[in-house]
Amino acid sequence: MHIPDGYLSPITYIPSYAVAVPLFAYGLKKLKQELSEETLPFIATLTALSFLVMMINIPIPGGTSGHAIGAAAIAILFDPWISFICLSLVLLIQSLIFGDGGITAWAVNSISMGFVASFSAYYSYKFLKRFNKGIALFISGWVSIVTASFVIALFLGIQPIVAHDSEGKPLFFPFDLSITIPALVFSHMVYFGVVEGIYTVLVVKFVEKLKLSLTKGVQNEA
Amino acid sequence: MRDKVLFFLYIFSVIALTSIHNIYFFAVSILLFCFLAGKDIFSILKKSVLSILVFNSIVSISYILYSIFKGTEWIDYVVLINLRVFSLTFLTFLFIEKVNLFKALSFSKTLTYLLVLSFSQILMFKKYFIDFKMALKSRTIEKPKQRELYNFISTVFYFFLNKSINNSKEISQAMKSRGFFND
Known part of the structure; x- marks a missing residue:
């Protein structure tokens, strides 16, 4: 789902940096206040965990497989701010060190895959867990990736509208919202959303079964 | 500079x-x-x-x-x-x-430490993960069933989650003992 460099116009990525950087700074400050001197190492090791999650291929019924982003599991087990910071760091390391994803797209990727995915999963689970925990976990994972894909589809889909030449030809991503929303959101609804849902159920239930004590999160609030 | x-x-x-x-x-x-x-x-x-x-x-x-x-x-x-x-x-x-x-990013002390720590942990975790995959491959003759793969994923995740928490405590103590938080 990462957007590479070259597909977002400056009119899109500069304002998105103006949103993502203060959010990242606020999240970091908030976590420092809550976790004090354990913050830096804790975020660093969870960032490595998030990176690793993206390397694990999860089989889904039907014979195919895909990787999760793990935002929902970390948001539910710990805190959505932790999940957002870790995912943003993973994306920064991927773009600047491994050359995967783009530096111009970092802010948009961070807002969608970090912020939107983490908070949508956290609040979906908080709302749904009273009905059925297992289903709530699956839906939270599914919601996290579908909402993230929707935000990415929005950013990509507005490119031909905000950045085109005098003849109306696109200068960056060429397809508009009528194509990006169905193409991206639908594939995430039927495929990657299922992967993320299965992953969220597997890991949260497993951790819960082992009664691992965690810093904070919806699990510990209950 | x-x-x-x-x-x-x-x-x-x-x-x-x-x-x-x-x-x-x-x-x-x-x-x-x-x-x-x-x-x-x-x-x-x-x-x-x-x-x-x-x-x-x-x-x-x-x-x-x-x-x-x-x-x-x-x-x-x-x-x-x-x-x-x-x-x-x-x-x-x-x-x-x-x-x-x-x-290059040393204008922000926090960001630099986070990047250095995260990157070193990523390299270590990557190495462990390759070991896990090779261990699974060497111990299975037939293609693992879906249920077995789910168990493998849960166990791997638990290992790394545990490792994340333990490593963070170790790093925190190491940084504390070297006076990092008093600077």
């Missing part, structure tokens, strides 16, 4: 490469980057092509088909977007190759 200057030069170049829409500008930029790459040119070329191949192919082919269907011209856009993405990707790999990123 050199790394910081190069970092800001990189950011400036990225903004320029996304603000100018002339294919000759991209062609000259790519030639310049190739010259700056020196002996690393082929490894950076290879990494850049591999990195953009899938996404660019999907977008370019889709756009060509879409344009043919609509009866519009497509060549200008396809050349422009491929040159733009390639130049940006080549520039990023060139930057990674020539600049110490941790020094």
